[in-house]
Amino acid sequence: MNVTYLIPLILIGGLTSAGVYLLLERNLTRMLLGLLLTGNAVNLLILTVGGPSGNPPIRGRTSDGETMTADPLAQGMILTAIVISMGIAAFVLALTYRSYRLSREEDVANDLEDTRVSQRSDFALDEDRPEHVPSKDTDAPDELDALPGHEGSR
Template sequence: MSANVFLLLVVGVLIACGVYLILERIVSKMLLGMILLGNAVCLLILTLSGPDGKPPIMGTTDTAHANDADPLAQAMVLTAIVITMGLAAFILALAYRAFMLTTSEDVNDDPEDAHVAARREREDPER
């Protein structure tokens, strides 16, 4: 079985861009990164599910169903789409709530994290 190298390259680029956007401190960029990762997963599942019209498992002795499409990849993509949209709705709700409380979209550093880092620096100055 050979996969389409161009589609795998597109999946790699989508995942790289998605991870880069998720690591940003702005909620809208995090949301775009999650959507890109969801689309990359859907494309990866469809790419690796095999050629069109044939099941992904080769070598079966039953030749009557050799040209049937496997519904598993389609079901997994549909599930991935639903999960991505649910996660996007959750992130949008968090962004709306954070904007109403702070009137800013940027996620600030936690003061407790700064306190722990300062305490660790006092205890072990070689770090």
């Protein structure tokens, strides 16, 4: 593998891991930063996978004697992803501001109703679980042994 491709991949891996780590926090600002880092890592991945650089995708233009034309699809996808991520960032910032104005906290707390339902469902599962279920697999012949083609039917 060429070192030219290894450095961007290490950078993409570092950005992705830092972004996922920040997304798992309960602080809304850190969650937003994690979202942005992960989005930038995906943009770099698209750019890296997009192929080598080349001539601009404009008829009659050349740059530094390149023989191939660059693929404009990767750049268009990244531009679209940047616009979408800025919209999501603005939305999350608005949610963070609203949450801070309402509760003066930036950390996301557990929802009391979700906790109650979760505990109730765990209790219901424990009630429905039988204490001991005897194993039905024995060496004695049973009705399945009488099926045609089965050794127990002889």
